[in-house]
Amino acid sequence: MLELRSLKKYFSVGRTLLRAVDNVSLTIGNNEILGVVGESGCGKSTLGRLALRLIEPTEGSVVFKGTDLTRLRRHELLSVRQHIQMVFQNPFASFNPKLRIIASLTEVCRYYGMDITAAHDKIRQLIADIGLSEDMLPRYPRELSGGQLQRLAIARALLSDPELIIADEPVSALDVSVQAQLLNLFALLRVSRRREGRNLSMLFISHDMSVIEYLCDRVAVMYLGKLVEVAPSTVLFRDTAHPYTKALIAAAPRLDKPRSGTTALRGEAMNPAADNATGCVFASRCSRAVIQCRTEVPTLHEFSTGHTVACHAL
Numbered sequence: 001m002l003e004l005r006s007l008k009k010y011f012s013v014g015r016t017l018l019r020a021v022d023n024v025s026l027t028i029g030n031n032e033i034l035g036v037v038g039e040s041g042c043g044k045s046t047l048g049r050l051a052l053r054l055i056e057p058t059e060g061s062v063v064f065k066g067t068d069l070t071r072l073r074r075h076e077l078l079s080v081r082q083h084i085q086m087v088f089q090n091p092f093a094s095f096n097p098k099l100r101i102i103a104s105l106t107e108v109c110r111y112y113g114m115d116i117t118a119a120h121d122k123i124r125q126l127i128a129d130i131g132l133s134e135d136m137l138p139r140y141p142r143e144l145s146g147g148q149l150q151r152l153a154i155a156r157a158l159l160s161d162p163e164l165i166i167a168d169e170p171v172s173a174l175d176v177s178v179q180a181q182l183l184n185l186f187a188l189l190r191v192s193r194r195r196e197g198r199n200l201s202m203l204f205i206s207h208d209m210s211v212i213e214y215l216c217d218r219v220a221v222m223y224l225g226k227l228v229e230v231a232p233s234t235v236l237f238r239d240t241a242h243p244y245t246k247a248l249i250a251a252a253p254r255l256d257k258p259r260s261g262t263t264a265l266r267g268e269a270m271n272p273a274a275d276n277a278t279g280c281v282f283a284s285r286c287s288r289a290v291i292q293c294r295t296e297v298p299t300l301h302e303f304s305t306g307h308t309v310a311c312h313a314l
C-alpha cells in the first residue's frame with residue numbers, strides 16, 4: 001500500500017542541521033496497521049507529514065500503490081490524497097468552530113464531487129459506522145466532547161473512502177475509557193472495510209506503548225529520527241531486542257503488571273541538531289553501549305524473521 005524509501009527530512013536550525021527523519025524505510029501492507037512509536041521530538045509527526053507529502057522530503061521517496069508521490073505535480077497529488085487521509089491529535093483544532101458539523105462534513109463531500117443527497121446518505125451511513133447518533137450533526141464543535149468530536153474527525157476522514165489513514169496521536173488527548181472506545185473503532189473499521197472487500201491500512205503514530213500494543217499489527221520504533229527496531233507487534237512485545245525499546249516498554253505505565261523499573265532510561269536524549277553521524281544516536285543513554293556504538297552508525301539488520309533492529313550489541 002505504502003512504501004517509504006530512504007526518507008530524510010533535515011531542518012536547518014540556525015547553523016546546525018536537525019535530522020528530524022533520517023533515512024527511514026518502511027512499508028505498510030494492505031489492511032495492515034503499522035504503529036510508529038517513540039518519545040516526543042523523535043520525528044513521528046514529521047514522518048506522517050512526509051508520507052502524505054504535506055512537507056517535502058530532503059531526500060527519498062514515498063510510493064503509494066506504485067505511484068511515487070514525491071514526483072507528482074500539485075494537481076496530480078490532490079487526486080491521490082483522496083485515498084490517503086489524516087487524523088490529528090486535537091479534534092477541536094481540526095473542525096471549523098463556526099460551522100455546524102453537518103456543514104463541515106457536507107463541504108468535504110462536495111469537494112469530492114458528491115451531490116447533496118449522496119453526501120447526506122454517506123454522512124448518515126458513516127455516523128452509524130462510528131457509533132454516534134444523528135443528533136450530533138446540527139451541533140457546533142464546542143457543543144461536543146473531545147471523544148465525540150474525534151469520532152466525527154474519523155468519520156470525516158472516511159468520507160472519501162480512503163485506503164490509508166495516517167493517524168497522528170489520535171487518542172492522546174482523550175481520557176482512557178474514550179481512548180479504548182476509539183481504538184476499538186479503528187479496529188472495527190478495518191474489519192468492516194475488509195468485509196466489503198476494501199482495503200483500509202493505517203499508519204498509527206503514538207508515544208504510548210500500550211495503545212500501540214493494543215491496535216497495531218507491526219511496530220516501528222523511532223529514536224531521534226532513526227528507526228531502531230521494527231517487528232510484528234506480538235514479537236516486539238515478547239522478544240524485545242533494542243535497549244531503547246526495552247526502556248520504552250519498561251517506562252510505560254501498566255495496570256495489569258507492576259513496572260519492572262530495571263531498564264528505565266538514563267540521561268538525556270542527544271540533541272537532534274548535534275552532528276551525530278559518527279555513532280549510534282542512543283549510545284549516550286544505553287547501558288549496553290560498546291566502543292563501536294560511538295564510532296559507527298548501526299543500520300537495521302535482521303534479528304529474526306520479520307524483526308529488524310539497529311544495534312551493534314545485538
Ligand SMILES: Nc1ncnc2c1ncn2[C@@H]1O[C@H](COP(=O)(O)OP(=O)(O)OP(=O)(O)O)[C@@H](O)[C@H]1O
Pocket residue numbers: 011012013018020038039040041042043044045046047207272
Ligand atoms: N518546521 C520545522 N522546523 C524546524 N524543526 C522542526 C520542524 N518541524 C519539526 N521540527 C523538529 O523536528 C524534530 C521532530 O519533530 P516531530 O514533530 O516530528 O516530533 P514528534 O515525534 O512528532 O514529537 P511529539 O511526540 O512531541 O509530537 C523535533 O526536534 C522538532 O523540533
Ligand SMILES: [Mg+2]
Pocket residue numbers: 044045046168
Ligand atoms: Mg508529533
